[in-house]
Amino acid sequence: MKPNYRQIAEQIIENIGGKENVEQAAHCVTRLRLTLKNQELVDQEALLEVPLVKGAFLNAGVYQIVIGAGDVDRVYAEFIQLTGLQATTIADVKSSGAAKMNPFQKLIKVFSDVFMPIIPAIIVAGLLMGINNLFGIEFGGKTMIDRYPNLQGLWDLINMMANTAFVFLPALVGWSATKRFGGSEILGIVMGLMLVHPDLLNAWNYGQSALKGEIPTFNILGLFEIEKVGYQGQILPVLAAAYVLSTIERWLKQRVPNAIQLLVVPITTITLTGFLALAVIGPVTRQVGDWITIGVVNTFEAVPLLGALLFGALYAPLVITGMHHMFIAVDLQLIGQSGTTFIWPMIAISNIAQGSATLAMLFLAKNVNDKNMASTSALSAYFGITEPAMFGVNLRFKYPFYAALVGSAIASAFIAVSGVLAPAIGVGGLPAFISIVPGSILSFIVGMVIAIIVPVACTFLFHYVSTKRAKKAALNKAA
Template sequence: MGKNYRETAEQVIEYLGGKDNIEQAAHCVTRLRIALKDESQIQLEQLQSVSLVKGAFMNAGVFQVVIGPVEVERVYAELIALTQMKSATVADVKEMGSKKLNPLQKLVKIFSDVFMPILPAIITAGLLMGLNNLIGAKDLFFAGKNLLEVYPNLQGVWDLINMMANTSFVFLPALVGWSATKRFGGSEILGIVLGLLLVHPDLLNAWNYGQAAAGLDGAKLPYFDILGWFSIEKVGYQGQILPILVAAYVLSKVELWLKKRVPSAIQLLVVPITSIVVTGVLALGIIGPVTRHIGNLLADGIVYVFDFAPVLGALLFGALYAPLVITGMHHMFIAIDLQLITQNGGTFIWPMIALSNIAQGSAALAMFWIAKKQNDKSMASTSALSAYFGITEPAMFGVNLSNKYPFYAAIIGSATAAIFITLNDVLAPAIGVGGLPAFISIMPQSMASFFVGMVIAVVIPVVMTFVLSRSKRLNNKA
């Protein structure tokens, strides 16, 4: 098998214009990420014919070759040995590729760079919250009761899981602060401190902000009175994304500006405290209130669209999500999901994303039965299994897009399932693992409807793939 990996690496290098055309190379879980000097030298058709290559495309200035889990590491090792390049990180390659991006692509890339490192923490929290909901949901296992009422000894377990599930969301600004300052070139530890500042216990809990702002039950907003000159709301930003994202950018710029001007002998004394004080005041006094309002407007706008025209909204999202994955713009939805969860207690976006993954896997599964060649069957079966557990790239690029009609079938199934769950108000209290395990992270009262959506996302892509396959064969005969 080692010879196959080396041959694959040799072919990849050749069809990308030779080793002199490769500036940097890295790999993620399933793909080679390559920064090229001249994209016109790519021989795409020949590259996609390589046996281990499941797809190839340009995204955010970086050329990506889909290989699949485990095998990508071995092909990458051979590629590095053949080109005699130094190993690079995905961030290194993205940074080089970003020089070729337009402003919108650069914005999407920022979201991707910030959220991808913290995604495991968010997904873990989502799964734990799903388990927590299963234990505490009434009528799910017993009529009129939940598991805690039937088995009181579970209370301690429920409390522990609840605390673990909430940790990532309560301290989300600290996670984003770390990742964002790293992305913007600042000190990660200062980013963590800034994030923790925004959720300090002395600040009004962000979830109680609405009640205090409306003056319900006599509640009033507390303020910091700064020397009688101006006031700052004592309000936290638990679960908020935009405030810490913008504040981390400002923090990094302030820190870098100071480092260039403060003598090295006193930098440790001056730079951190000045950066935190200046950015902290700006974050609590200006950045936080403004970005919270922007985030609320964004969430309200999306909710309004789905309330006003739920079928149209679900149709468009269900049909367009998979194409957005190809462009990389799907990373934007992580921030939208988290904003919806913070503001409304649940998101209707993520369940549709999970069903899109299932639809892609189902179309690939149909190709397993349709394909004649053993290699095609093997690729389709492994890709379908991967998609059913949330990793869609092998199915999308290796099977569905290369054959076209299964991709169309998956989009039809995804859109139909999205319409159904939207009309039935399916919500998720957190982001979990996409694909079949997604039901764990769905609100208990929505679970039955989500299961029906899952069936739709399996059946329609399979049936449509067979129908379109037959139509294609008839057209070829004609």
């Protein structure tokens, strides 16, 4: 039976506080994205009962209603007609929602806006590194390359492609961050590439030169010297430099006549930013990055069990708030400085746990639509996309979400104590094992099994307890 899109739109409007409560509305492939005047007017439970609505949540000041591909655009068309609003873009809605966020939420949004566009490149690099890991696994004391030397050339090629995104990470971040801060993306790329120029020492060569006391420098007019140090794999230096670059460029564009802007603005912006980046911004932010890395590593080394339990239990709730994006920067900082990260494997475990709890609902749900939603959402979560599982199933029924947190915490604790590390960020789901350091793959697979069995078992257990309590409450009410 064809859905009545107009009626669905009417019910949505009624349950979000009426058309007077809506400031702007847009849609993406699967969701309505709204900025509301008063979030407290939303009747969440009634909204989730509306046909086609699979979930609803607030993120970064934008209220999002999950409807699904193919239906959302038709519901949106009726929604716009009924509310009398003008059609707007997602960017407009995000900007409107951002105005309602506190400073900390705005900071988290900056991380999200900067890193989300470059995630595909980072994941590709992680997957290619994972394929290389398979070549390095020992069987009977020999790796595949030892057994088949002809694979060496293929291994070298894949390794080169895998390292590209990490070697030129400052250029990727420079492009995305400069765009986010309102500057010219091409200048951001140039600035990022400058920070990894071959004339600048990488971390290994810098360490060797420091031991010898022979660090090369730029002698600036005999007044002072700037060390020739690069920032390969660094996040904070390029983020700060992108902000400075964008600020300088915007300031110049407001004051330089249009006729000579092309000649004056780019060269002045790059020269000033380059000087500040190498002389001040780079050294200061590198030290801050070192402190952050040392702090995170020391905390987990001191109390790995407690730290992993907390991370495993809290990561999914952080996804709801959008705060999880900041861990991308921490992961990349760890990889850039130590070559591995212990955080990303726990993120993958959390995703698997959410998918497993959703999978259990495939067998427990009574409604056919809920079963269909559970099956597709579980598959999505197993390949790293957890939003449909979390918002469409687990949070709706509540106890699957709690079951996933229990499984994630236990599995994360196990892999942390086992010392599981990843050399890159890959697909945060079942394929994640190929992106784990070869010596830790077996321990990670055991963690994956825990993240599957425990959430499924807990979901069945919590369902039984919940059903029993509901029946008891009904009997008491009848009596």
